[in-house]
Amino acid sequence: MHTVVLTKGVPDFREGQVAFDEDGHLERGATPTVMNPNDKHALRAALQTKVRNGGHVSLMSMGPPGFKEVLREGMESVYADDAYLVSDRAFAAADTWATSIALTTAIERLDEHVAEDGVDMVFAGFKTADGETGHTGPQTCWGLDWPILTHVVSLDIDEEAGRVRAKRLVEGDIEEIETVEAPLPCFVVADPEFEPTYRKAAHRLTHKDLREETRERAENHEEHVTVWDHEELNLDPDYVGLDGSPTIVSSVDPIPRAPAERDATMVDPEDGEAMRELVEEMAPLAGGE
Amino acid sequence: MSETIDDATGASDEYEQYEAVVVGCGPGGAAAAAALADEGVETLVLERGVDAGSKNVSGGLIYAEESAPYTIDGLFPGFREAATERPVTEYQLHNVAGSQVKSFDITDLHEHDTEWSDAVLRRKMDSWLAERVHERTRETGGGLLTEVKVTGLLREEGEIVGVTCEELDPIRAELVVAADGVNSELARDAGLMDWEEPEEWFQGVKAVVDLPDGAIQERFGVGDGEGAAHLFSGDLFDGVRGGGFVYTNEDSLSIGSVFHLDSVATELAEPHELLDALLTHPFLGQWLDDAEYAEREYSAKLVPDSKKAALRSPHQGRLVVVGDAAGQMQAQGPIIKGMNHAVTAGGLAAEAYAQAKARGDTSRAGEFYERKLRDEGVMEKLRPRRYEVASALGEPEPVANLADAVVDSAVGRFGVRLLGDRLERLYSSPALSMMVPDTRTPYVTLPTVIAEELGAPVDETNDVEPPELADRIGDLTYDTDVGNPHIELLDDSAAASGTAVTACPVSAEGFGGGCYRRETVASNGEREEVVSLDTQPCIECGTCAVVAETDWEHPRGGKGVEFEEG
Numbered sequence: 036m037h038t039v040v041l042t043k044g045v046p047d048f049r050e051g052q053v054a055f056d057e058d059g060h061l062e063r064g065a066t067p068t069v070m071n072p073n074d075k076h077a078l079r080a081a082l083q084t085k086v087r088n089g090g091h092v093s094l095m096s097m098g099p100p101g102f103k104e105v106l107r108e109g110m111e112s113v114y115a116d117d118a119y120l121v122s123d124r125a126f127a128a129a130d131t132w133a134t135s136i137a138l139t140t141a142i143e144r145l146d147e148h149v150a151e152d153g154v155d156m157v158f159a160g161f162k163t164a165d166g167e168t169g170h171t172g173p174q175t176c177w178g179l180d181w182p183i184l185t186h187v188v189s190l191d192i193d194e195e196a197g198r199v200r201a202k203r204l205v206e207g208d209i210e211e212i213e214t215v216e217a218p219l220p221c222f223v224v225a226d227p228e229f230e231p232t233y234r235k236a237a238h239r240l241t242h243k244d245l246r247e248e249t250r251e252r253a254e255n256h257e258e259h260v261t262v263w264d265h266e267e268l269n270l271d272p273d274y275v276g277l278d279g280s281p282t283i284v285s286s287v288d289p290i291p292r293a294p295a296e297r298d299a300t301m302v303d304p305e306d307g308e309a310m311r312e313l314v315e316e317m318a319p320l321a322g323g324e
Numbered sequence: 325m326s327e328t329i330d331d332a333t334g335a336s337d338e339y340e341q342y343e344a345v346v347v348g349c350g351p352g353g354a355a356a357a358a359a360l361a362d363e364g365v366e367t368l369v370l371e372r373g374v375d376a377g378s379k380n381v382s383g384g385l386i387y388a389e390e391s392a393p394y395t396i397d398g399l400f401p402g403f404r405e406a407a408t409e410r411p412v413t414e415y416q417l418h419n420v421a422g423s424q425v426k427s428f429d430i431t432d433l434h435e436h437d438t439e440w441s442d443a444v445l446r447r448k449m450d451s452w453l454a455e456r457v458h459e460r461t462r463e464t465g466g467g468l469l470t471e472v473k474v475t476g477l478l479r480e481e482g483e484i485v486g487v488t489c490e491e492l493d494p495i496r497a498e499l500v501v502a503a504d505g506v507n508s509e510l511a512r513d514a515g516l517m518d519w520e521e522p523e524e525w526f527q528g529v530k531a532v533v534d535l536p537d538g539a540i541q542e543r544f545g546v547g548d549g550e551g552a553a554h555l556f557s558g559d560l561f562d563g564v565r566g567g568g569f570v571y572t573n574e575d576s577l578s579i580g581s582v583f584h585l586d587s588v589a590t591e592l593a594e595p596h597e598l599l600d601a602l603l604t605h606p607f608l609g610q611w612l613d614d615a616e617y618a619e620r621e622y623s624a625k626l627v628p629d630s631k632k633a634a635l636r637s638p639h640q641g642r643l644v645v646v647g648d649a650a651g652q653m654q655a656q657g658p659i660i661k662g663m664n665h666a667v668t669a670g671g672l673a674a675e676a677y678a679q680a681k682a683r684g685d686t687s688r689a690g691e692f693y694e695r696k697l698r699d700e701g702v703m704e705k706l707r708p709r710r711y712e713v714a715s716a717l718g719e720p721e722p723v724a725n726l727a728d729a730v731v732d733s734a735v736g737r738f739g740v741r742l743l744g745d746r747l748e749r750l751y752s753s754p755a756l757s758m759m760v761p762d763t764r765t766p767y768v769t770l771p772t773v774i775a776e777e778l779g780a781p782v783d784e785t786n787d788v789e790p791p792e793l794a795d796r797i798g799d800l801t802y803d804t805d806v807g808n809p810h811i812e813l814l815d816d817s818a819a820a821s822g823t824a825v826t827a828c829p830v831s832a833e834g835f836g837g838g839c840y841r842r843e844t845v846a847s848n849g850e851r852e853e854v855v856s857l858d859t860q861p862c863i864e865c866g867t868c869a870v871v872a873e874t875d876w877e878h879p880r881g882g883k884g885v886e887f888e889e890g
Contacts, residue, residue: 234493235340236368240467243458 036090036194037150039142040081040113041159041172044068044098044105048164059289070105073160076225078113080190081158083231085114086242088192090155093145097121097129097137100262107256114245118256119145123264125272130282131170133275138171139178140268146220156192156199157222161185176222184217185224189232194219204228339478342368342466344677345487345497347474347510349376350446351386351396351663352647353503354453355670357461357468358399360499363678366465368497369457370489372473372504372878374803376457377450378886379864380505381625383528384571384578385412385553386449387664388439393700394671395439395664400456407452408442409573410540410551417658417751419771419779420558423606426779430658433752434553443551443571443578444663445532446890471882474504476513477643484514484641491881498686499677500643503670506626507866508649509877514640517633517651519869519876522586523762526566526627526655527867529595529829530580531603531790532573532620532889533612540572543611555658558771560601564593565767568602569660570611576620576889577611579603582627582655584762588827589871595624595829600790609784617788621889622796624829624865627662628653629762630706631715638697639690644673654706657757657766665702672696714759724763731769740770740777747774794837797830797861805883809859811839811868812875818842818853821872828868830861837861840868 046066047053054065085092094115096102099122106118121141129137146154157179159172176183186204193200197219204226205211233239252259265272273279302309346357349371360367373379386408388395397403404411415434419426434441458468471491478486478494486496487510502510511517535543544552556568566583581598588595602608628634633651638644646652647666654661676692697703718727730736740747750756760766791799815821824840825831831838839862845852855872863885869876878884 234491236342236370236467236469236472236492236495237340239469239472239492240368240462243467243469244462 036084036088036156037093037152037154038081038084038090038156038158039093039095039145039154040074040077040109040115041138041157041175042074042077042094042096042105042109043071043163044096044102045071045163045165060287068101068105070108071160071163073162073164073227074109075112075160076227076229077158077160077223078109079231080187080223080225080229082113083190083233084156084192086233086238086245088194091116091150094118095121095138095141095145097126097134097141103257103260106260107253110256110259111249111253114249116252117259117261120260120262121268122262125265125270126276128277128280129275130280131166131168131174132281133279134171135174135178136279137268137270137275138175140270141263142175142179144263144268153220155219157181157220159222159224161224161226172222172224179222181220181222182217183222183224184215186226187223188212188226188228189230190223192219199223339486339494339496341496342366343497344368344466344499344501345370345495346501346503347487348372348503348505348649349454349457349468350380350450350503350505350647350666351453352649352666352670353501354450354457355394355396355399355667356501356503356646356673357457357670359394359671359674360677361460361464361466363674364464365499365674365677367461368466368495369461369468370472370474370487371454371468371470372881374471374882374886375447375451376454376468376470377447377890378888379884380446380450380890381528381530381623381887382444382446382663382890383530383569383580383582383660384409384443384445384573385441385660386444387441387661389664390437390439391701392664392668394668396667399667399671400453403452404440404442407449408444410443410546411549412441412443412553412571413546413550414552416552417555417557418607419774420556420560420605420607421772421775421779422559423782424775424779425607425782426775428748428751430748430752433658433754433757436754443553443573445573445578447888450890473878473881475509475877477510484643498642499689501670501673502643502645502649503647503666504649506628506648507864507869507876507878508645510643511635511645511649514643514645516635516638516640516645517649519866521632522589522870523584524629524633524651525585525870526582526629527585527588527595527624527827527829527865528580528582528627529599529622529624530578531599531622533577533579534618534620535576536616537575540575540577544572546572556602556605556607557767558775559768560605561598561768562591562593562601563764563768564588564591564598565762565764566598567767570608579608582660584629585626585827585867585870589823592823592826594826594832596622596793596796596832603790604786604788606782606784606786608788609782609786612786612788614787614789619791619796619799621887622791622800623887623890624863624867626866626870627655630654630665631656631708631711631762634703634706636703636707637694638669639693641690642687644676644690644693646670646673652702652706656708656711657760658751659754659757661705665706668700668702669697672700672702708758710755710758711760715761718761719763724761724765728763728765728769731765731773737773737777740773744778747778793830793832793835797837800863801886801888802860803883803886804860805879808880809857810877810879810884811857811859811862813855813857813872814875815873816854816856818855821855821868821874822853824868824872825855827871829865830863840872
């Protein structure tokens with residue numbers, strides 16, 4: 036079993052981390068890069084696979100060399116065995132299409148030349164926090180010509196039979212869950228509702244072993260990262276990066292400023308009379324009026 | 325599709341199987357697991373806390389007995405260096421009457437049959453043990469898992485064949501070791517233990533008090549690598565039967581009180597107030613400074629009284645029960661030993677299994693275990709024949725009252741004066757301490773008379789103001805299992821469950837922030853006194869299971885209170 040988990044470094048949009056300039060544009064240099072928050076669901080699904088079915092997990096990302104930090108974080112959470120960074124100036128400013136071409140090529144290379152018995156599964160989160168397109172995963176899968184399972188909330192793999200059975204949200208709706216099957220190899224997009232289950236003591240013991248093993252590996256994570264550029268992947272620069280991107284960004288709207296401050300009335304909780312007035316004032320709201 | 329994913333692969337049809345499953349990773353479970361692993365047995369250890377020790381409280385002394393076949397450092401080399409606090413190099417018993425105190429040096433009694441004895445804090449100790457246990461059991465195909473709560477015994481055709489768990493599918497095993505503590509779910513499932521009689525239990529309440537660097541050496545007059553133990557009895561607890569203790573840790577004190585639960589219940593005593601009575605006694609002024617006084621942690625636990633509760637046959641089918649779960653807690657006068665017996669029992673259980681396996685019938689492990697407990701003298705320590713005789717003579721109420729009256733009379737007082745310092749030697753007699761009856765006399769009346777007749781007034785002052793119960797609860801760490809309370813009140817009438825309001829160590833009369841509260845309900849023109857329960861502040865001691873009508877089980881794995889000192 037060899038699985039690949041796709042991850043991406045995105046600006047840390049959490050309050051206190053993200054920086055905007057005066058015009059409301061993101062200040063990329065002043066905002067730290069973190070692992071795309073939605074990728075943790077893919078990592079959890081891949082980890083469950085590694086714990087329950089064993090095998091090798093490779094983390095893969097496309098981005099500048101600084102993404103190695105993101106790979107370390109990913110490596111720690113999925114107990115990855117190694118990591119591949121698709122990184123080259125020629126890949127810069129790629130849209131989702133050009134990104135998918137590069138990732139497809141990298142996965143194929145892993146499948147044909149690195150993984151002993153080929154790659155069995157690829158996991159991806161369902162969208163990134165910066166682009167929010169949700170394109171890259173499905174497009175990469177289209178390039179591989181594999182079946183895709185999206186909005187997956189639980190997963191069971193029968194390696195011998197070469198089949199995957201999954202529960203997925205129909206139309207992304209938690210109220211409607213269907214069970215589907217696919218042959219291996221296949222592409223899995225984990226939903227934020229994905230819950231790994233470890234109901235066997237043996238699974239949990241393996242989990243503990245892997246955590247211990249990974250701790251040492253993550254400390255020297257650089258030794259386990261392979262960087263692939265366009266030459267390594269035998270990719271024509273005309274088909275990747277900005278030149279290979281059909282998307283034309285016509286303009287970027289700055290994020291509007293927050294509306295003016297609201298009026299605030301301060302009430303001392305010790306002041307019984309004022310609190311009583313406050314409760315009376317708020318009582319109609321509690322009734323939903 | 326109706327079948328679940330696991331059904332589809334047939335995974336749930338076949339339960340996992342381990343050769344041995346040990347439930348609980350306190351000293352008893354750790355000893356059993358390590359000894360089983362040493363025998364090459366595939367051993368799975370299941371612990372419900374987030375970390376071993378996070379659910380465990382003890383007064384704080386662990387012993388290595390010269391006569392015992394197993395000791396904790398024998399099973400876990402390096403134990404004392406890594407996991408304990410200070411050794412006890414000095415042991416005193418203080419008889420208290422008001423501010424009069426008569427102290428006896430009982431170091432000789434303490435050292436009887438003692439190879440060494442150290443103060444411990446359980447989080448540090450048990451989590452250290454757990455790491456070793458995991459390493460050793462992993463080597464034979466098992467390992468330790470935390471945050472897994474075992475809910476009961478797995479049975480097939482009436483036979484015990486394994487355990488059921490909250491977080492895992494059922495697990496089959498050739499041997500199940502119940503080391504799940506004083507409120508053992510497994511011992512109760514097997515019908516070996518119940519929560520009926522308050523007379524069979526003690527309740528201990530403890531505060532771990534922070535001290536500045538060097539204060540222990542200075543105030544207790546001990547060197548580095550030395551420590552002291554002090555016991556208290558007499559009238560400082562308003563006639564409630566029990567006593568107090570002060571043990572020195574590395575840079576803190578374990579100060580606690582331990583009482584017969586029936587006495588706590590009938591006297592409607594508030595456990596935290598009993599602890600405060602000790603904390604604020606002038607005698608402790610020499611060790612505590614009101615300006616710097618800070619509690620690290622407040623905790624409590626039930627303690628089985630082995631004289632009454634130790635199981636004579638702590639096994640059933642493939643189940644063997646060790647430690648507190650089997651009532652193996654020896655509290656006889658000033659002798660308070662529990663963890664060492666749990667360690668021995670764990671070691672013997674493992675030995676018994678190996679022996680049964682060698683004879684080709686693993687189901688005989690329990691029978692061999694019982695025999696070893698007897699042959700190694702453990703059972704005699706837990707249920708001494710001397711006590712059985714003495715208690716039959718001295719504990720029936722008319723006799724107890726007479727003895728109490730005699731001690732307190734002119735005759736008794738004359739006797740105490742006549743004996744004078746020879747009393748110290750009598751108190752140091754291991755044989756006598758085993759006979760101490762569970763009556764007012766040894767716990768309250770005699771120490772009070774001794775202090776009055778022979779003691780001297782304490783000249784220290786103690787202005788310590790212990791924290792309010794609300795603050796003590798507020799300082800504890802909880803991971804509340806919201807919407808899934810682990811205790812259900814079966815009868816909320818004040819008559820059935822009212823005692824819990826006072827006896828619960830995190831509840832009190834007139835205090836709204838605890839587990840149990842008294843409420844008046846008006847219905848159909850009648851007013852009724854009822855008790856209400858909020859399990860959030862629960863510290864899982866089990867007191868209410870004995871004194872109230874409840875359906876009591878532990879919280880799910882990792883949930884509930886998390887002790888950091890223990």
